[in-house]
Amino acid sequence: MGRLTYYPGCSLRHSAAEFDISTRLVLHKLGVDFVEVPDWTCCGSSPAHMTDHLLAQGLAARNLRQAATVGDEMVAPCPSCYQRQKDAELEIEEDPGFRQTVNEVLDLPYEGSVRVLTLPEVLLEKSGVEAIRRRVTTDLVKLRVVPYYGCLLGRPSSLTGEADEEQPTSMDRLLEAAGATVQRWNYKTECCGASVGMPKAEIHRRLSRKVLDQALEAGADAVAVACPLCHQNLDLRQVQINAAFGSSYSVPILYVTQVLGLAFGYSDEEMLLHKHAVDPRPLVAKAIKEAVAFREEEARLASEHEARQKMKEAAKQDRARRRAGRVPSTEEGGAAPEEAVPATSAHDREEEAAG
Amino acid sequence: MIRYDSEGAAQLRDRMLSRVKADVAACYQCGNCSAGCPAAFTFDYAPNQIMRMLQVGMLDEVLASSAVQLCVQCLTCTSRCPRNIDIAGIFEDLKTVAVAKDVRVPEDAATFNRVFLENVAKYGRLTEAMMLLRYNLMSKHPLNDAELGIPMLTKGKVEVLPKKAAGADEVGRIYRKSLEKARWEG
Numbered sequence: 001m002g003r004l005t006y007y008p009g010c011s012l013r014h015s016a017a018e019f020d021i022s023t024r025l026v027l028h029k030l031g032v033d034f035v036e037v038p039d040w041t042c043c044g045s046s047p048a049h050m051t052d053h054l055l056a057q058g059l060a061a062r063n064l065r066q067a068a069t070v071g072d073e074m075v076a077p078c079p080s081c082y083q084r085q086k087d088a089e090l091e092i093e094e095d096p097g098f099r100q101t102v103n104e105v106l107d108l109p110y111e112g113s114v115r116v117l118t119l120p121e122v123l124l125e126k127s128g129v130e131a132i133r134r135r136v137t138t139d140l141v142k143l144r145v146v147p148y149y150g151c152l153l154g155r156p157s158s159l160t161g162e163a164d165e166e167q168p169t170s171m172d173r174l175l176e177a178a179g180a181t182v183q184r185w186n187y188k189t190e191c192c193g194a195s196v197g198m199p200k201a202e203i204h205r206r207l208s209r210k211v212l213d214q215a216l217e218a219g220a221d222a223v224a225v226a227c228p229l230c231h232q233n234l235d236l237r238q239v240q241i242n243a244a245f246g247s248s249y250s251v252p253i254l255y256v257t258q259v260l261g262l263a264f265g266y267s268d269e270e271m272l273l274h275k276h277a278v279d280p281r282p283l284v285a286k287a288i289k290e291a292v293a294f295r296e297e298e299a300r301l302a303s304e305h306e307a308r309q310k311m312k313e314a315a316k317q318d319r320a321r322r323r324a325g326r327v328p329s330t331e332e333g334g335a336a337p338e339e340a341v342p343a344t345s346a347h348d349r350e351e352e353a354a355g
Numbered sequence: 356m357i358r359y360d361s362e363g364a365a366q367l368r369d370r371m372l373s374r375v376k377a378d379v380a381a382c383y384q385c386g387n388c389s390a391g392c393p394a395a396f397t398f399d400y401a402p403n404q405i406m407r408m409l410q411v412g413m414l415d416e417v418l419a420s421s422a423v424q425l426c427v428q429c430l431t432c433t434s435r436c437p438r439n440i441d442i443a444g445i446f447e448d449l450k451t452v453a454v455a456k457d458v459r460v461p462e463d464a465a466t467f468n469r470v471f472l473e474n475v476a477k478y479g480r481l482t483e484a485m486m487l488l489r490y491n492l493m494s495k496h497p498l499n500d501a502e503l504g505i506p507m508l509t510k511g512k513v514e515v516l517p518k519k520a521a522g523a524d525e526v527g528r529i530y531r532k533s534l535e536k537a538r539w540e541g
Contacts, residue, residue, distance in 0.1 A: 042480050051454050052451050053451055058529040062522065200462065
């Protein structure tokens, strides 16, 4: 008991394997201990809850029961899996009668009380912004990203724990802690059209195009997501958006855990960047290179600034000594390092004479 | 001719009150749900119209509407409703009522859901490629998303030989028992 369990879900096994691997590596690096839910099965999202309520809660409750055998908390990185299992958790906790109804469709009853958490919640609660910052080894300051929460990480706030449904902040905080440059935008929680993505393509095409368009408008080079369906719609289906609108988007879509992993020094291969349809590797390499150049330039400017400060300080001391009525001495003034100091001194002498 | 089924409307309202904890009678037609709905451009009725139709008892029209089928469950309407009505919850429940009553519905969303769940009931975990192929056959769009096949294969994003998960049999039983119970009485 007392352990955090990990529910990967169906998407993370194959189509979003990079989300699974990067999440596991990041949790490991942050020292967050977890164990996979034994013999987990599909949570049914999203067809189950649009077909039958008891079916949806039954599929989710089976996973809660499996998790309860090894722990009392469950993280589901996929927000869709999270919502289903959280919804079942709350309804079963609140209504003992409903627990009984659900148990009637399960082989073995679920008697535990497992708390379901989002991935950002786990990262912020069990590790935190400071711990993430301490582990950053690769500078991503030149990686300009927008955090895309999609529908289910922020809504409804009663489920997700975000303070504001329209302006959630958990991903912003994670990405900033990783050192990336987070651009402000208004499309954090707009829908990408996932749940009817296959049956009604035109919804997906229009909504996902808006997301890409707004990301570029906000000055971002990439979109950071935390949902396998958002990723599929924005990355794999970007080619379909271009075909539908005659556009030429080529926007890399990164999982938030891939950004964290890169900041922690994991390689492109370890973060499985090659699995994306829009290859993010050139952008990542460029951002890392630019960051090095940027920091060198920053260091150069800082040392110049420091030298100027020293000169000013020396000149100030020089003036102070002379005001104190001591004979100006070139031997003492020798502490001043540059020729600018005598020039300033000469200027001061003129001013003093004029005064 | 439009049939106003006030008795049915009252019955459905009670169901929504207990199941979704949302009261359709609370809607005062501000239209916020429709203004924020990202998918409404494909609907036959806007979300606020569906709410009104539920109030007056146009149940057959509601259950057979494309609006109910094409709702993307993004929850924007729910989060912006000034009357705190869980509108997305109502739409979700309307879909389940249409399934339970075996209503003929437009669009392919219900077909997608059925193919998806039958796959899960068989394998325990979704085997994405199998599900997509079967959906294309069932919805009679065999080449739907065909252009994604190559990148999905070369990027190692599909499971070529699906296996049954350990809990698959129980999942199959959950599926059958739930749908048996769900069948609409009366």
